[in-house]
Amino acid sequence: MAKRLIPTFNRILVEKIVPPSKTSAGILLPEKSSQLNSGKVIAVGPGSRDKAGNFIPVSVKEGDRVLLPEYGGTQIKLDDKEFHLFRDEDILGILHE
Amino acid sequence: MAKRLIPTFNRILVEKIVPPSKTSAGILLPEKSSQLNSGKVIAVGPGSRDKAGNFIPVSVKEGDRVLLPEYGGTQIKLDDKEFHLFRDEDILGILHE
Amino acid sequence: MAKRLIPTFNRILVEKIVPPSKTSAGILLPEKSSQLNSGKVIAVGPGSRDKAGNFIPVSVKEGDRVLLPEYGGTQIKLDDKEFHLFRDEDILGILHE
Amino acid sequence: MAKRLIPTFNRILVEKIVPPSKTSAGILLPEKSSQLNSGKVIAVGPGSRDKAGNFIPVSVKEGDRVLLPEYGGTQIKLDDKEFHLFRDEDILGILHE
Amino acid sequence: MAKRLIPTFNRILVEKIVPPSKTSAGILLPEKSSQLNSGKVIAVGPGSRDKAGNFIPVSVKEGDRVLLPEYGGTQIKLDDKEFHLFRDEDILGILHE
Amino acid sequence: MAKRLIPTFNRILVEKIVPPSKTSAGILLPEKSSQLNSGKVIAVGPGSRDKAGNFIPVSVKEGDRVLLPEYGGTQIKLDDKEFHLFRDEDILGILHE
Amino acid sequence: MAKRLIPTFNRILVEKIVPPSKTSAGILLPEKSSQLNSGKVIAVGPGSRDKAGNFIPVSVKEGDRVLLPEYGGTQIKLDDKEFHLFRDEDILGILHE
Structure with a gap:
């Protein structure tokens, strides 16, 4: 990425993962078979600030595969x-294989 | 579960329990006889953060059978x-036999 | 109760008290004569958490006869x-004879 | 009062004072002449809890004659x-002769 | 005042000042010429409570001439x-000659 | 000013600056040419109170030329x-030549 | 800039960057090809105040190229x-080449 974005506060820059509509061997997958609204974390903000002004670190990190809400995000x-910005608290969870 | 989800914050991953519509002996149960909206906790998030940024642990744990609200959850x-994600505070209680 | 529910947070499990519509001697009471929306506390949650994550105990205890709001409760x-779950702050008061 | 109600939190049990529509000497008072929405405090709750879980005492006490809001109360x-329950902060003031 | 009202919390008892519609010399003032929505403070409450339950004193005192908002007040x-009750924070300012 | 107003809390008394519609030399300025919604600070309140009841000073001072929001103010x-009262947080900035 | 604005609180003065609609060599760019809603930070406020009244510094600084929300700003x-004022928390991120 030539242009780099460092999100502010607890914003998370995510690249959505588009599930393949056929397998690598060319077999067509049934529609929506593994439709999971997920994405890869590209960059994270420093976090929100607590009442004393200190940063509360975000709960995901660069490279994490995350579960995203159906709606929302910028x-x-x-x-x-194309990328999406989500607030840390709107990310539903971290996916592991 | 091949793919594993670790919920963020105070989110709780729940598998809903579908009550059997007949007994093991094959007798048909009257409709809605024991209809209780419950589920099994599959995974829990680290909790919400307090004002100082520390995690407040969630009130249920993996394996708990929980009472769920009629609406809500993702x-x-x-x-x-199929699974559902609930916020810790939306889970109504823990069921014991 | 074979199945037991431990409410979460400041939830209160209540069994509503249905006032008798006639006296024990069989005399029909005038409608709504002593209609008081009350219930018996069956189980209480550990309480809400304060900002530091500690539990704030609920204001009623098992066995209390409580005054309930006209609407609300799950x-x-x-x-x-049949039971109802109320939030501790929605219970109006404790009744004493 | 045979049945006694101890209000929860900062709730105040009030008996409304109905102003006499004629003087003790039998003279009919002009309508609404001294219509003041007031009541007598019958019982008070222990108060709201602060962030640390301690009770903040209510601002009125049993026996006080209080000025009530036109609307609200249970x-x-x-x-x-007939009685009314008000939240402590909804009571407008304490009346003195 | 035979009957005295001590306001609760940060409530302020105000007597509105009705500006004279003609000068003392009998000259009719042009309508709204000095129309300022002001009042005299008759009594003040002990103040709101802070998070620790202590009173935060109100910003006006008995006798002050205050600028009132166009709407609001009880x-x-x-x-x-006739009097009006205002919350301390709704009083716009203190007037000095 | 014969009559003086000391604003309460974080209120700021402002006199709006009406931009001249022609230059001092008498040349008519094109409409809205330098239309900036600004004002001069006439008086400031002691500030809002923090959770402990102490005043947080306002961010402008008497004499400052300030940028005002398009709407709002009393x-x-x-x-x-004619004057306007604004809350400290509604003032957009301080103007310097 | 002859007239200088120092924003109050956590306000950020931004000059929007209008992307060139043709390249420097005169080739017309396809519409919206690199349409990124960005701006240059001209001036920043001292920050919001925390509960104790201290300033929490803003997350961007003069000269930063920032990503702006599609709507909002004054x-x-x-x-x-023409300039725009944004609240610090509404700025989406900082752009680096």
Whole structure:
């Protein structure tokens, strides 16, 4: 990424993962078979500030595969690639294989 | 579960318990006879953060059978199995036999 | 109660008291004569958490006869018996004879 | 009062004072002449809890004659006598002769 | 005032000042010429409570001439004289000649 | 100003600056040419109170030229001159030449 | 800038960056090709105040190129040049090349 975005506060920059509609061997997958609204964390903000002004670190980190809410997030374009910004508390969970 | 989800904050991953519509002996149960909106806790988040940024642990644990609210929760699919995410404070209670 | 529910947070499990519509001697009471929306506390949650994460105990205890608000509460069924869950702050008072 | 109600939190049990519509000497008072929405405090709750879980005492005491808001309050019946429950902060002031 | 009201919390008892519609010399003033929504403070409450339960004193005192908001305030009658109750934070300022 | 207003809390008394519609040399300025919604601070309140009851000083001072929001503020008249009261947090900034 | 604005609280004065609609070589860019709602930080406020009245510094600084939300911000004109005021928390992130 030529242009880099460092999110503010507890914002999380996410690249949505579009599930393949056919397997690598070319077999067509039944529609919505594994439709999980997930994404890869590209960058994270320093966190929200507590009452004393200190940062509360966010709960995900760069590279995490995260479960995203169905709605919400701000769509942005950086170098013609589409990303989404989510608030840390709107990310539903971290996915592990 | 091949794919594992670790919920964020005070989110609770629940698998809803569908009550059997007939007894094991094959006798049909009267409709809604024991209709209780309950579920099994599959995974729990680290908790919400207090004003100082520390985690407040959630009030249920993996394996608990919990009473769920009639509405609410976020439906998600992991490996074609259906789960629900609830906020800790939305879980009504813990069921014991 | 075969199935037992331990409420979460400051939730209170209440069994509503239905006032007798005739006296024990069989005399029909005038309608609504002693209509008081009350209940018996069956189980209480550990309380809400304060900002430091400690539990604030609820203001009623098992066995208390409590005055309930006209509306609100969550109706639930345990072993075909009807109960209601109320938040501690929604209970109006404790009744003494 | 055979049946006694101890209010929870900062709730105040009040018996409304109905102003006499004629003087003791039998002279009819002009309508609304001294219409003041007041009541007598019958019982008070222990108070709200502060962030540390301690009770903050209410600002009125049993026996006080208080000025009530025009609307609000929960009407309840104890032994066929009518009372009202108000939150401490909804009571407008204490009346002195 | 035979009947005295001590306001609760940060409530302020105010007697509105009605500006004279003609000068003392009998000259009719042009309508709204000095229309300022002001009042005299008759009594003040002990103040709101802070998180620790201590009173935060109100910002005006008995006798102050205060600037009132155009709307708001609770109208009450004490001994057939009209007064208004305002919350301390709704009083706009203190007037000095 | 014969009549003086000391604002309460974090209120700021402002006199709006009406931009001249022609230059001092008499040349008519194009409409809205330098239309900036600004004002001069006439008096400031002691500030809001923090949780412990102490005053938090306001961010502007008497004499400051301030940028005002397009809407909001309470219009008042003192000695037939028009002023506006704004909350400290509604003032957008301080203008310097 | 002849006239200078120092924003109050956590307000950020931003000059929006209008992307060139053709390249420097004169080639017309396809519409919206690199449409990123960004701006340059011109001035920053001292920050919000925490509960104790201390300033919490803002998360951007003069000169930063920032990503702006699609809606929001207050448009102002200083010396016929257009600027926008944003609250620190509404700025989405900081852009780096």
